[in-house]
Amino acid sequence: MSDRIDFNDEDSNRSANPTFDSVLTSRLNRRGLLLGGVGSAVLTACGGGSGGGVAFPIIPPAPAPAPAPAPGPAPGPTEKLLGFGAVPKSLADSVLIPAGYSASVLYALGDPLTGATPAYANDGTDTGFENRGGDHHDGMEWFGLGADGKRSDSSIDRGLLAVNHEATTDETLSSFFLHANGGTTTLPRPAAEVDKETAVHGIAVLEVRKDGAGKWSYVKDSAFNRRVTPLTEIDIAGPAKGDALMKTKYSPTGVKTRGTLNNCGTGKTPWGTFLTGEENWFGYFTRAAGDDAARSNDKSVTSLKRYGRAAGATSRHGWETGGADDKYQRWNISKTGASVDGTDDYRNEMNGMGFVVEFDPYNKSKLGVKRTALGRYAHESIAFSKPVAGQKVACYMGDDARNEYFYKFVSDAVWSEADANPSDPLATGAKYLDQGTLYVARFDADGAGTWQELSLSNPAVAGFAGYSFANQADVVVNARLAADAAGATKMDRPEWCATNPANGEVYLTLTNNSNRRIEPASSSQLVPDPANPRVYTDFKGTTAQSGNPNGHILRMADAGGNPASTSFRWDVYAFGAESGANADTVNLSKLTADQDFSSPDGLVFSRSTGICWIQTDDGAYTDVTNCMMLAALPGQVGDGAKKTLTYQRADSTQYTVDTMIGKQPTADTLKRFLVGPSGCELTGLCETPDGKAIFVNIQHPGESTKQADLADPSKYTSQWPSNAGYGAGKRPRSATIVITKDDGGRVGS
Template sequence: MKNLPDLTKIDFNDEDSNTSKNPTFDAVLAARLSRRGLLRGGVGSAGTALLGGLAVVGCGGGGNDNGIPVSPPAPAPAPAPAPVPAPEKLLGFEAVAKSLADAVVVPAGYSFSVLYALGDPLTAGTPAYKNDGTDTAFENRAGDHHDGMEWFGLDASGKASLTSVDRGLLAVNHEATTDEKLSSFFLHAAGGTTTLPRPASEVDKEIAIHGISVVEVKKTADKWATVQDSAFNFRLTALSDIEIAGPARGNALLVTKYSPSGLKTRGTLNNCGTGKTPWGTFLTGEENWFGYFTRSATDDTARGNDKTVTALKRYGSAQGGASRHGWESAGPDDRYARWIISKTGASADGSDDYRNELNGMGYIVEIDPLDKAKSAKKRTALGRFAHESAAFGKPVVGQPLVVYMGDDARNEYTYKFVSTALWSAADANPADRLATGDKYLNDGKLYVAKFNANGTGEWLELSFTNPVIAGYAGYAFADQADVCVNARLAADAVGATKMDRPEWGGVNPANGEIYQTLTNNSNRRVDPTGSSQLAPDSANPRVYTDMKGATAQQGNPNGHLLRMREGSAGGAATSFTWDVYLFGAEAGADKAMINISSLTADQDFSSPDGLVFSPSTGICWIQTDDGAYTDVTNCMMLAALPGQVGDGAAKTLSYTRADSSKLDVTTPVGKAPTADTLKRFLVGPVGCEITGMCETPDGKAIFVNIQHPGESTKQANLADPTLYTSRWPSNAGYGAGSRPRSATIVITKNDGGRVGS
């Protein structure tokens, strides 16, 4: 039995492989230390409802006609005028206080119910979930770590509907597993094995809970539920057959033993953010997939230290590195062997091993949720990196479509794709949705962002025809497919701006401006040392120390949100202006250097991650995936009414270096929010991330995912539920057992109004 590698020092969700020498804009001067001045909010208040899984509640009333006739009869009084309903006020709810309770907290006047949790059956023949580690058949159950999701309405006949508000499909990402020491321990009766080799029975479960699910949901009276026996329900997992589409289709970089032609690959993995195409398909982003694979300690030499070694290291795969789960150890079967990406075969092209297997992961994947018979497609033209969401600009007839994307790793980049094909209104309801995807997503221009210190920016095209890329000394690109597959290296070549973990993006429907969450970056330093550390620049201007108890968190621990406005050419523009919309921070932190947005106790947050604009209300929903502020509050969702680029003013942050030299970093900052433009709407249970949001077309029901509650539970404590750090949603009355489960909830307003008003 092989000893377990020390995985406690490896964070597969915080990749750091950008060692390029791309410059930052300003050197900086010295980190200011900030010890917390905490405004510790209570668990609840008169203005919040601490809910443990209450059904949706309706409000009603009535009255009598109590008029008494007299003699002689008096004329009937004129009927009272009908009451005029109060005008809707967005963000009219009372802000939710910060909370450490193991519960979902929503505002007074709102209710939620649990809709779809890990293990819930998708077919009539699949048994109910026991939640004790003995369950099987996960190919027919909800996967784990619910993440991004999208709504697809259905009419009474089961056809796509843009107006249906009580029946539809949820396409849900299942990003990962709750694990410690290799094993996804909540899935296994005794917690699973923590040494190699791993049993195939455990590995098969863990592979199956990754991917995506499509599930029909329906509202009957006031209650939402999944339709277990729906013909629409299906899963894609890390073993499902998926086509390669776009420039890399059939390219030598995609040749494997499984697909010697390079036309397909197996599975989608670590699915995080999402997108919804104008023609009605689902886009899912493959994020932190590199850690699932392993290659031998001598693989660099076996490859002759050729350019593939450069590419592998740029994508986080060093030789001899341990894999996240040890799936490769489960046996010689091909479904386990594919996780070993060493060069072991004698072929020149890789058709007899899996040396190129990593090149099959890291894409935006398009899926038709209404037709499970159609093969999903990996859209390689949109580049390969740690994808989060794919946010479309507003489609305009006769103009190209634009997709905005972020690469979620420290020091990585922000991208956009501009289609060659011009948008046609006829394609909004096509006969073949994936063929329409071929039209718009297989051919176009891929760009990466460079942010200038004066609040302007440039979109730099990643094209093999660009002499800077074609002649790049760091990597010898062969063709455009190579540029797309190794988009990070191409972005290094053109000098893109290294960012503080670009995650979800969104486009404001009111003005078309682009929003990008930048979750955090522990690599920012006043005095950088080593290739991975960076001084702050105008687009990533903060460096400070945030104390979490006795632990010093350095860099930019709380993150920020950036917004951009395209130039006069719209989505096809190659220039833009930008500012920082919001800085995450504690309310009590120094307003000169940390709490620059002057957040109050009803607004403060850390590590913004998910971001979705409501199509019906225009509210910008901001979700957090935080570890920096979790001694004060669990992760949360905020509602915002954002302004526009340039509505604030420039802010200068002054630092002092260790050698006492000084430098100022100036950045454009948006107008500080008020109580009417930003407030906390929801706080989740212990250990969770709040992620993924979609809604019915009328905005009266929203769907939100609660990911990995109880994540900090120790595997050694599995036998004693009282030691779980969370028991949600079982403690909210949902399902069997006590083990915590990721789940989708549905939130409604008790008076029947739109959510967020």
């Protein structure tokens, strides 16, 4: 293949589920062009820092006037949230933050996690990634450590970071920055390359500390440091444990699997464990062209196609060609054995991926656990309802693919405060995450919505003509098919979700969807609906991008504030758009140049300040600015008004759709806080309990570099973080940074 793989471009939902076109009263207009101007920030980088951390340039939005002489002693500072100056858009290969803040690199791809592991050379010769930092830093959570080395929820200067390592930077088969000569671009792949690429996936747990001078660093030889890769053994729990769908050559009883893969968003449980979501795992597997016939075209074929693996599907990296060893052959999910149950091959191997996995970050002797009751799909982050004694616990999850769904799981058990700090955290996880009810969201035109149960108790699921579910294990393993049956609303790539600590409302990023159309030409193309109401054209230079290129952020409130409720209210908090776009059809939130954004992805609420941090993973606006992070002080569902969008089809018929838009953000409630280096995605954020340090991930800087240009660093589209003074070599590296306020205040004030 000659083109870079778009690993987030899965589109396998061919269900006939309504998209609320039945509630629309007329037709939508084809025209809604983004008309904003194109600009860039010309910035000057500066060196800085000492030791392991390196300070980034801190560039204010505009030069500040010289202060007038003070008549007397200045009063103490008064905190104002979002009191910082908005950072301008930028195409510079550096990290920009507001004046009055400092940032440094904390932990990057390849950094040693044991004292015996040598420093990272960053030239493709490095090995031993089972003991090094992985690639594509993504979701991340903080877990405090006390002076006694035990869990401390109040610790502000010592803790563990649990970090997802999602994927690698590719143009063809090879993760070329990892290999000295760029790696092979044809099959078969050498075993040494496959082993290295496999090992940089998964998660890491690492200890971090702040010294007396306020400088943060990670502890290279900490006993807590841990890597989990796609080869690490994992337990299976919940309805699918031991089911026929989970049986493989590796685990004939279906109770274990190997590894976790393509880990994206995260969650932190009320009982203090780490949750990681397995997102775009389907692309790592291959299936032979004749596999449908080998399976006698049974219902497993329906399942495989629904999850993006049609017969003849090739794998992302060709890992299955690394050799005859079992660790390579597992990536071939064709039926090759003679057994009835799949215990002599890996025909069921993909059924072991696509879950939320729970880890005890404080105890690396404990295996991770796949919580199958939460369903199997392209998981992003997982957000919990506020735990209330005597009330059931809910968690919310998005399926990140075009036209996929938003889910909720409600525990059978009611919350007990005694479970907040248990002696056996994974047993507590089993209590709340292995038994309960899985739901999928259906959004109605009037700002209401319902949660549809995914079980055989729902007649729509039990009687589904498209797939015959055998039991609840079958329902959760094939949650997408169950959601099809339940009539869920197809959404514009549901990504991260987060719970507002102020009121318990749930926010969901809908990154974009190129398949929205006024006049659909295929079964995968959808007309707009109230929860996904825009269809327009966004010009990136002279290239037209159609559908909903900029995405939006939706929010919802369960009825009565009860997370177990099966109904909710919703509206759209903010629509991504260029500030100069048409305010009637595209820039519906009327964003200014200090607020405009595209393709919201990461989403985290600060438990300290209540700030909602919004991170972007953008391809539509990157001719104007690199990806960014914004700070928001959102209101609540229903604080805005209904908006009717009217468009015209080619046959001149009118088509209208009503949507619910939240209160317009102001300069005091939404502004840009950070812009990342070239080609990066901003993703993952956590903080110390006092809110005075936040940790942010910079993923895949220089992603658009060509494999053929590996030998010439001047042709890299990014050299970050080496150009900021961190580490050897010039190959770009994903990394975690730490941000603090120079006056010692809380970040975001």
